[in-house]
Amino acid sequence: MIDKICQFSFPTQISFGPGAARMLPEHLAALGMNKPLIVTDPGLKKTGVCTAVETVLKRSGVPCAVFCEVEANPCEKDVENALGAYLANGCDGVIGLGGGSPLDVAKVVSVLAVNQGPLIRFDVLSGGNKQIQGPLPPVIAIPTTSGTGSEVGRCSVITSESEGRKFLVCNPLMMPGRAILDPELALGLPPALTAYTGLDALTHNIEALTVEDFHPMCDAIAEKGIEFVASYLERAVKNPGDLEARGYMMMAAMMGAVAFQKDLGAAHSLAHALSSVCGMQHGLANALCLVPVMRFNMEASARKYAVVARGFGINTFGMTDLEAASQAIAAVEDLIRRVGIPATLADAGVEEDLLPLLGRKAFEDGCHQTNPRPCTQEDLLQLFRQAYTKG
Numbered sequence: 132m133i134d135k136i137c138q139f140s141f142p143t144q145i146s147f148g149p150g151a152a153r154m155l156p157e158h159l160a161a162l163g164m165n166k167p168l169i170v171t172d173p174g175l176k177k178t179g180v181c182t183a184v185e186t187v188l189k190r191s192g193v194p195c196a197v198f199c200e201v202e203a204n205p206c207e208k209d210v211e212n213a214l215g216a217y218l219a220n221g222c223d224g225v226i227g228l229g230g231g232s233p234l235d236v237a238k239v240v241s242v243l244a245v246n247q248g249p250l251i252r253f254d255v256l257s258g259g260n261k262q263i264q265g266p267l268p269p270v271i272a273i274p275t276t277s278g279t280g281s282e283v284g285r286c287s288v289i290t291s292e293s294e295g296r297k298f299l300v301c302n303p304l305m306m307p308g309r310a311i312l313d314p315e316l317a318l319g320l321p322p323a324l325t326a327y328t329g330l331d332a333l334t335h336n337i338e339a340l341t342v343e344d345f346h347p348m349c350d351a352i353a354e355k356g357i358e359f360v361a362s363y364l365e366r367a368v369k370n371p372g373d374l375e376a377r378g379y380m381m382m383a384a385m386m387g388a389v390a391f392q393k394d395l396g397a398a399h400s401l402a403h404a405l406s407s408v409c410g411m412q413h414g415l416a417n418a419l420c421l422v423p424v425m426r427f428n429m430e431a432s433a434r435k436y437a438v439v440a441r442g443f444g445i446n447t448f449g450m451t452d453l454e455a456a457s458q459a460i461a462a463v464e465d466l467i468r469r470v471g472i473p474a475t476l477a478d479a480g481v482e483e484d485l486l487p488l489l490g491r492k493a494f495e496d497g498c499h500q501t502n503p504r505p506c507t508q509e510d511l512l513q514l515f516r517q518a519y520t521k522g
C-alpha cells in the first residue's frame with residue numbers, strides 16, 4: 132500500500148572500471164578542487180596505493196597533502212587530527228582513499244571544515260545531524276575494499292571513546308560528489324579482509340531488502356547486490372587477482388550502500404556493539420551475527436528471504452516463502468563457512484561474560500529500530516548467545 136510521500140535520491144556520480152583512478156584529475160577539476168587532502172590509513176601508505184594516487188595528482192600538477200593515520204574503527208581523535216591536517220595545509224577538498232574508515236573520516240572532515248565541532252554534536256541519535264550546514268567542501272571517495280560502500284553513503288560511523296560507543300553522523304550533504312571505483316585498487320586486499328568486507332556488503336543488501344519501507348528502487352538494487360556477492364565473493368577470496376570478481380564485489384558493496392538508504396537492521400546493531408566493546412572488524416562482526424538475525428526474522432521476512440534464495444541461485448519454484456527463506460539462510464551460512472569466517476563468537480575470541488554488556492550496547496544502537504521484527508534488549512542478548520554457540 133502506497134500511503135506516504137517518499138524521497139528517492141541517487142546523486143553521486145560514479146566512475147567504475149579498471150584504471151578509473153587515473154580519472155581523478157578530471158573529477159578534481161569538475162569539483163573545483165585545487166588542493167585536496169588525501170585521507171587514508173597507514174597500511175595503504177605502505178602498500179603503494181596512496182603513492183600511486185599521489186603520482187596521478189603530481190603528473191597533473193595538482194598539489195596535495197596526505198593524512199595517513201586513520202585507524203580501523205576510527206575515533207573522534209582521528210577526525211580531529213585529519214581536520215588539523217586539512218586546515219594547516221590550506222586544503223579545499225578531501226579525497227577519501229581506502230576502506231570504510233578513511234572514507235568515513237574524509238566525509239566528516241568535510242563537515243567539520245565548515246561546522247563547529249565537536250563531532251558528537253551531530254550524532255543522529257540526538258537529532259544533531261540536522262544541524263549540519265552546507266555547502267561542504269567537496270569529497271571524492273576512492274574505495275579499496277568492497278564492503279561499506281561509504282563512497283555513496285550519506286553517513287559516517289565514528290567511535291566516541293568518552294562514551295564507549297559508535298555514533299552515526301548522517302546528512303545528504305555528506306554524500307561524496309564523486310566516487311571512483313577501480314577494481315585494480317582492490318587486488319591487494321588479503322583473503323580474510325576480502326571475506327569480512329564482502330560479508331558486510333551482503334549484510335547491507337539483505338538488511339536493506341528486508342526493511343519494511345516503500346522503496347522499490349533500493350529493493351531492486353539490493354536484489355542484484357545479493358546475487359553479485361553470492362556469485363563472486365568466494366572467487367575474490369580464493370583468487371585475489373581475479374579482476375572480474377573484484378569488480379563485481381566492488382559493485383555489490385556500492386549497491387548495498389545505495390540500498391541501505393532505506394535503513395539497516397538488527398545485525399548491524401549487534402555488529403556495532405561487537406566493534407565498540409571488542410574492537411572486532413565490522414564485516415566479521417556482521418558475518419558472525421547475520422545468520423542468527425535471519426533466523427529471528429524468518430517469519431517476518433519470509434517473502435524477502437525467498438528473494439535472497441533466488442539471488443543465491445536456488446530454484447524456489449513450488450516452495451512456500453518459509454521453505455525458500457530456510458534455504459536462503461542455509462545458503463548464507465554455507466557461503467560464510469566457505470570463505471573462512473569463524474563459526475561462532477567463541478571461535479572469534481569473544482569472552483562469554485561480555486554478552487550482557489554487548490546486549491545493552493546493541494540495544495542502545497539505532498539500527499535495530501528498523502529491523503523487520505521488533506527487538507527487545509533480551510532478544511538482542513539471545514541473538515548474541517546464539518551467535519556465541521551457533522545455537
Ligand SMILES: [Fe+2]
Pocket residue numbers: 279331335399413417
Ligand atoms: Fe556495515
